[in-house]
Amino acid sequence: MLTRALTGLVVLVLAVTASGCVVVPQNRRRYLADPTMNPDILEDKARDKLHTSREAASGGNGQPAGGGCGCGN
Amino acid sequence: MFAALIAFAWASAAFAMFAPRAARADDGALGPRVAASNPPTATDAPPPLPSQENATADLDALREDDGGGFRVERVDFATAFFYQSGHGLQSQAGPIDGRGSERAWIIEPMALMRLRQSDEVVHDIVFTADIVSAASPDSLDAVAHASEYNESFTGEVTTTIQTSKEFSFGARYGAHAEEPLRSVTAGPILTFHLFDDNTVFTASATVIADGFDDLRIDGHDRGFLSRTTFSGNFAWSQILSATTLFSLSLGVTEQWGTLQQTWNSVIQYRAPNTDAPSVIRTGEKFPVTRNRNALEAHLAQHIPATHTTVKGRYRFYFDENDVMAHTTEVEVDQYIVPWLFLTARYRFHVQPANDFWVPYIVGPPKTAEEPRTSDSDLEAFTARELGFKLNLVREKAPAAFRDADSFTLGFTHYFRSNDLTVDMVIAGYGRSF
Numbered sequence: 001m002l003t004r005a006l007t008g009l010v011v012l013v014l015a016v017t018a019s020g021c022v023v024v025p026q027n028r029r030r031y032l033a034d035p036t037m038n039p040d041i042l043e044d045k046a047r048d049k050l051h052t053s054r055e056a057a058s059g060g061n062g063q064p065a066g067g068g069c070g071c072g073n
Numbered sequence: 074m075f076a077a078l079i080a081f082a083w084a085s086a087a088f089a090m091f092a093p094r095a096a097r098a099d100d101g102a103l104g105p106r107v108a109a110s111n112p113p114t115a116t117d118a119p120p121p122l123p124s125q126e127n128a129t130a131d132l133d134a135l136r137e138d139d140g141g142g143f144r145v146e147r148v149d150f151a152t153a154f155f156y157q158s159g160h161g162l163q164s165q166a167g168p169i170d171g172r173g174s175e176r177a178w179i180i181e182p183m184a185l186m187r188l189r190q191s192d193e194v195v196h197d198i199v200f201t202a203d204i205v206s207a208a209s210p211d212s213l214d215a216v217a218h219a220s221e222y223n224e225s226f227t228g229e230v231t232t233t234i235q236t237s238k239e240f241s242f243g244a245r246y247g248a249h250a251e252e253p254l255r256s257v258t259a260g261p262i263l264t265f266h267l268f269d270d271n272t273v274f275t276a277s278a279t280v281i282a283d284g285f286d287d288l289r290i291d292g293h294d295r296g297f298l299s300r301t302t303f304s305g306n307f308a309w310s311q312i313l314s315a316t317t318l319f320s321l322s323l324g325v326t327e328q329w330g331t332l333q334q335t336w337n338s339v340i341q342y343r344a345p346n347t348d349a350p351s352v353i354r355t356g357e358k359f360p361v362t363r364n365r366n367a368l369e370a371h372l373a374q375h376i377p378a379t380h381t382t383v384k385g386r387y388r389f390y391f392d393e394n395d396v397m398a399h400t401t402e403v404e405v406d407q408y409i410v411p412w413l414f415l416t417a418r419y420r421f422h423v424q425p426a427n428d429f430w431v432p433y434i435v436g437p438p439k440t441a442e443e444p445r446t447s448d449s450d451l452e453a454f455t456a457r458e459l460g461f462k463l464n465l466v467r468e469k470a471p472a473a474f475r476d477a478d479s480f481t482l483g484f485t486h487y488f489r490s491n492d493l494t495v496d497m498v499i500a501g502y503g504r505s506f
Contacts (some may be wrong), residue, residue: 007323022312022314023271026270028315029315031377032318032375034375035464035466035479036375036406040464040501042149042150042185046183046497046499049181050495053450054450054489054495055398056390056396056398056427057365057392057400057422057424058367058390
């Protein structure tokens with residue numbers, strides 16, 4: 001429990017610290033909007049299904065872990 | 074039926090590909106289309122600046138013309154085909170005291186639609202179907218030909234309401250149905266957009282309620298079981314430079330209920346000095362609760378000079394069954410011409426066996442609740458994955474070929490150290506409106 005709390009604290013401190021370092025204005029985000037920088041959502045879903053149903057580890061990527069499929073992993 | 078389903082999905086894609094050109098001419102969207110229908114000429118005098126009141130009234134009038142606001146912004150269709158082969162101790166499709174077959178194929182048509190209800194409200198709708206040969210319980214088919222094919226359907230909607238430039242909230246909700254399982258999902262999402270969207274924090278929670286048939290290893294259905302999953306996720310996304318993106322997410326999941334795969338089996342040898350058969354199969358058993366946690370980091374770097382994007386990902390997972398897994402992934406996207414790029418990906422995953430994984434047991438379990446599994450997915454193994462994909466982006470093509478759509482065609486080869494191989498082919502089409 002303590003480890004989890006510390007992890008959360010470190011993440012929070014990093015987030016607050018780093019977020020103030022640089023602000024990229026919207027008119028300089030051309031490369032960030034490039035198709036190569038964005039995920040292919042449907043392909044990621046297909047691959048996620050493979051990994052969550054055939055490996056012991058799932059969750060942590062903003063999606064729920066476990067449940068929703070007939071597998072016990 | 075399967076062919077009809079896939080044909081329907083791709084017919085929809087074909088419709089999206091060709092029909093919108095006619096529809097777009099008279100739909101109610103603002104902006105470029107208004108300008109296109111009334112192109113300015115050199116002799117046109119600039120219109121007088123409207124007063125603020127008149128401008129607001131004009132905007133309201135245009136919104137009313139928009140037909141109530143529901144507008145499709147983007148659709149994507151994809152179909153993935155998986156072919157899986159290998160052997161696992163949990164499967165009965167083989168010798169009674171050895172690894173059984175895990176051979177299966179899966180066809181998975183998917184559709185994604187972004188539907189804008191108003192300036193503030195947007196819905197992302199995902200529909201997925203799975204058609205699985207031999208079903209996941211291939212082992213079960215060896216004793217009861219009850220599930221030669223298994224179909225499943227999932228619908229999931231994420232609704233986002235942008236209340237201000239800095240804050241949005243929403244909900245994710247959906248349902249899943251397949252032959253032995255029904256499931257519903259719901260949960261809230263809160264998002265904070267800070268520093269002109271350079272920093273985005275997202276907190277979300279999800280509850281999943283599953284109900285499923287108690288299919289045992291002998292093929293009999295013993296009733297109805299359930300499990301509940303609560304998942305909390307926190308994500309941080311950060312623009313580090315004009316070419317660099319970073320994100321970090323932390324997920325915690327708690328599960329209660331029947332967590333085992335009720336049809337997975339464990340080899341059971343005869344206990345010494347007994348008259349039982351020398352070897353039989355018994356069912357696997359999991360504890361009734363499980364805590365699982367994961368931390369994941371992504372970094373994406375675009376290199377304008379070479380038209381290349383490099384992405385790295387690391388994921389650390391641990392749960393209370395002593396599984397501590399590491400996953401790393403590297404992806405390179407390289408433009409060949411301005412409208413065509415190639416993706417190459419390598420993924421490596423390593424995990425230990427969970428703390429109650431056994432290759433077999435001797436004699437009956439001491440208690441019915443004693444945890445045990447021989448599932449090859451929970452065994453110690455390393456997994457590698459190689460993938461390639463061609464992406465055609467017509468928005469960047471020469472004028473004669475340009476359009477607002479894109480095509481993808483990909484191949485992925487996944488192979489594990491404990492005798493499992495999965496090949497995946499995926500074809501996709503997307504269009505923005």
